[in-house]
Amino acid sequence: MNTDTPKLSLVIPVFNEAPGLQELHQRTTAALEGLAQPWEVIAVDDGSQDASLEMLRSFREQDKRWRVVRLSRNFGQSAALYAGFSYARGEYVLMMDADLQVFPEDIPLLYAKLADGCDMVSGWRVNRRDSLFRKAISLLLNRYTEKVTGFKIHDHGCSLKGFSRRLVDNMLQFSHRCRYLPVDAAMLGGRVEEVEVRHAERRHGASKYSLFKLLRTGFDMVTSITIMPLQLIGLLGGLCAITGFAMGLRVLYIRLLYGNLLQLESVIAAFFFLSGMQLMVTGLMCEYVGRIYIETQRKPLFVIQEELE
Ligand code: UDP
Numbered sequence: 001m002n003t004d005t006p007k008l009s010l011v012i013p014v015f016n017e018a019p020g021l022q023e024l025h026q027r028t029t030a031a032l033e034g035l036a037q038p039w040e041v042i043a044v045d046d047g048s049q050d051a052s053l054e055m056l057r058s059f060r061e062q063d064k065r066w067r068v069v070r071l072s073r074n075f076g077q078s079a080a081l082y083a084g085f086s087y088a089r090g091e092y093v094l095m096m097d098a099d100l101q102v103f104p105e106d107i108p109l110l111y112a113k114l115a116d117g118c119d120m121v122s123g124w125r126v127n128r129r130d131s132l133f134r135k136a137i138s139l140l141l142n143r144y145t146e147k148v149t150g151f152k153i154h155d156h157g158c159s160l161k162g163f164s165r166r167l168v169d170n171m172l173q174f175s176h177r178c179r180y181l182p183v184d185a186a187m188l189g190g191r192v193e194e195v196e197v198r199h200a201e202r203r204h205g206a207s208k209y210s211l212f213k214l215l216r217t218g219f220d221m222v223t224s225i226t227i228m229p230l231q232l233i234g235l236l237g238g239l240c241a242i243t244g245f246a247m248g249l250r251v252l253y254i255r256l257l258y259g260n261l262l263q264l265e266s267v268i269a270a271f272f273f274l275s276g277m278q279l280m281v282t283g284l285m286c287e288y289v290g291r292i293y294i295e296t297q298r299k300p301l302f303v304i305q306e307e308l309e
């Protein structure tokens with residue numbers, strides 16, 4: 001590795017963040033200087049319509065270690081991060097939001113873990129300063145991600161994270177379209193650690209995630225990482241059919257012993273049974289559709305950590 005290569009790259013997605021950028025520039029530069037290692041910042045302008053780009057341009061003019069990549073329109077935070085990762089040259093690659101909700105001053109904590117050989121280090125916002133609703137959604141998504149990836153960290157959604165070069169290179173090789181970085185990173189495994197980080201309320205502007213966008217993103221994430229929702233259909237069908245069948249048995253039993261007393265129940269039983277069977281058949285079809293979906297994602301079957309030869 002030649003001396004021009006930065007030890008550490010910090011990727012920052014920026015979408016209409018002009019009011020806070022000056023402070024971001026100043027605090028981030030100070031925090032990175034404190035590491036006494038060559039560094040670069042890759043600010044990805046995700047189609048901002050305010051003065052963000054001009055400000056980033058001026059940071060670049062002052063200091064060439066601030067690199068700026070401008071996307072042609074707004075592609076979303078996840079795409080902006082991947083764009084930044086593809087430009088990052090550092091041995092360690094970190095990411096951080098531009099809104100100063102997480103603290104650039106916490107970067108050394110993550111750096112220390114990476115330097116110690118971690119493949120991924122994630123911030124954990126112990127005192128998270130977001131609305132209750134946001135925290136509730138995050139809790140659900142965290143649990144879901146944990147369940148399907150088998151990967152347990154407290155705060156999948158924390159925007160302060162760091163990765164080894166190996167992990168970043170692997171992530172960039174994935175070709176599936178619907179990308180959630182914490183999920184991709186979780187899939188790659190390796191040595192993962194967490195560090196507690198500070199969190200503040202957003203001081204400038206509002207969150208870029210409206211209620212609709214938040215739900216959309218959550219739904220996108222859920223459907224991009226498993227076919228479990230599809231599999232639930234068949235399961236639901238099975239439960240319905242069994243319920244209908246059990247009710248039918250009861251109706252038959254009463255009928256044989258006491259006569260035709262449960263006419264309404266017999267119709268309900270038939271309804272449950274038949275709709276359950278239909279759902280089960282749909283579930284079977286979903287299973288095939290799900291498999292096609294998995295195949296098209298072309299995720300790697302395994303990932304090598306190291307060869308001891
Ligand atoms: N962001 C982006 N593109 C988008 C939305 C957000 O690059 O379409 C950036 C935004 O500028 C910020 C980060 O992603 O740096 C997180 O956004 P925000 O603070 O609105 O998310 P929240 O903290 O509410 O989850």
Ligand code: MG
Nearest residue numbers: 097099101202
């Ligand atoms: Mg924020």
